[in-house]
Amino acid sequence: MSSSTRVGYQNGPNKGALSLLTCYGDGDSSDDDVPGPRVSTKRTHKGDEDICNKRLSKLPVPDVLKNNKTTPDEYISDPSQHGGRIRTFAHERGNWATYVFIPFKECEGIMELLSVIKDAIPSNIEVKQIDEFHISLTKTVILKHHWIDSFIDSLRKKTFQSKKFMILFNDLKIYCNEERTRTFIGMSIKTGHDSLVKLVEIMNECLGDFNLPHFYEDPSFHMSICWCVGDYEEELNSIISQVNHRFHEMMDFYSQDNWYIYVSFLTCKTGNKYFKFHLT
Template sequence: MKRAAAALVSYSSSDSEDEEQAELTKAPPPKKKKLPTLAQTLTGPVHIDDPSLHQGRTRTTPHVEGQWATHVYACVPLQRTSTLYKLLVGIIEAARKEVPTLHDFFDGKTKPELHISLSRPVYLRVHQRDEMKRAVKKIAENTQSFAASFAQITSLMNDDGTRIFLALEIGAGHHELAALTNDLAPALRAIRQQEYYAAPRFHASIAWALLGGGSGGVGAGAQLGAGPVLNTEQLRATGAQLAPQNENGFPSTLLPALNAEYGDRLTSSVALKSFAVEEIGVKIGKDVSLYGLL
């Protein structure tokens, strides 16, 4: 009886193992399921560089996710019924007669403003945004508002020579604006960003055009380069150094004609003799923060 029982147990165990092995051999390996794609609301839109969406401007600096274009400036609000605004519209319309491809900064939808650049276009990481806002706010809290005036209508080019700007050069108020850029310099150095120009010519850009002999450009002799795709605010900041008049830029008759027609009204009119600078702003991406001066 003991032998039979042992044989029975041995037989049963062997048979079970064979069946299990057969099942394992027949069963196909489980397929790995694909993870669902993330919704666009989580990943954000795909960035596409399309010059046709930016008045022909192209990009030299690749788009980097998590990097925010930033510009610091003195803000001068305008009223559409004001003498200054009407004068600026007249200057731009007169300039377009010689430069039809000129683009202005007043879109008709938002409240018009003049921006006097206090920084170059700089690029911040996410964790640096609040730091920059705090720095600009602190500067505003320690700066008195001041009067400024315009000296002349002039032209200037961006650093890479791809765009030319029609601008109003600052006369009175230069010292105070220079003090603001000096106060901002330590914050820029702390995040390893380039400071403003050592010998700045402060200005408010009112219009711009592409340089180059191609379609939509001015200055047939200009070298046509590929500038970064910039929004309106960044464009205001790029025209930071005054270009020699008419060098690969506007027609030689444009600036003399504009200054002859509008210069006296811009610099000597009682209504336009000076304007108040009462706030400075920082634009990070699409986020704008304005801080009042004392």
């Protein structure tokens, strides 16, 4: 993963190597201990071997090894570094979290709607803005590093004849992830459902080629705006009608381009890499 940024690793190889050099730099060995040019290095006298073994046995254990309680490639998952989100699968080196989606560019109307939502939510629930607004076409799956090129090629070949289309947003709804560890507020869609279903079928074909899980059987397409840690579906459903009333007023106030997506390309994110697939 040459282009990915590695985080959560401790005691990297450079630091460990320097520490080892520091610990052994002042040892008992010197150039005088090396046999001279007239001495055969293939046959060393037994006495010389004993001296060498004694010197080796006296070498102290480097501090870097004494204090190293984690292996160099060990990953320590810290939810605080991810806004409290909990991993649904263990991190393993060489595994890349991957999903395909339709991106939506941040706009004035959405940001104002986010402000309205935050004002209406009970103070005991901390909501956070979604990092990248989008409509998902796959679940987040684990892709082996050596599969990436083949997977991207498969997506490109199977989507190049897909047509561009329009998605109009509708009401706000509450959603929970499968593990019920996070709750989302998102905009449901009014148009574009059939085109999205066709794209999901294509995605499922590509996923099946790599024995990866398919998308939900009866997907509820939406674009999440904000989320919170935990299962707050019941609490948020109690205030969603009043937020929707404000939302409908805003749809009349802001221009229509705040509330639709013209889908001309798809995006696949794998690790920290992005791939774009243009539609016809």
